[in-house]
């Protein structure tokens with residue numbers, strides 16, 4: 278995903294001390310980038326969908342028909358709900374380091390509150406919430422920028438967007454080449 282005003286609109290928090298809901302912040306005083314609160318909002322959207330999928334795990338998800346890239350129009354069947362849950366966990370494991378992943382697993386996947394996490398992981402409250410904010414920022418960005426199938430926006434993931442590959446039309450050969458091959462004479 279290319280971050281611009283159209284896809285960050287409405288994600289920033291008005292209470293954010295860095296952007297105050299403007300969804301952009303300055304980087305090195307010359308460049309602008311999406312604010313971290315935008316990445317955290319993207320993560321929370323993905324997490325909410327993950328929890329919804331987990332809550333209905335006992336019901337088998339409907340099979341969907343997906344169209345593949347390319348000109349031959351191949352298709353395959355998939356279970357979107359199960360694939361989304363697997364992607365969510367595997368991308369998190371690949372993106373986070375060992376300590377971050379432990380906090381992610383206890384707090385976000387197993388639902389332990391900060392008191393239980395602090396006791397179990399032997400860390401203070403400030404350190405724990407620094408971990409939480411860093412995890413939300415890293416995963417929100419990764420979920421949105423993942424290629425070729427990002428987890429955010431979740432509606433696009435479940436809609437099974439069709440990415441068509443345009444056929445390239447061969448350009449006409451240069452004039453000299455056409456002359457030598459006789460194309461110009463025969464025309």
Ligand SMILES: [Zn+2]
Pocket residue numbers: 289290293294295296297298300312313314315
């Ligand atoms: Zn912000």
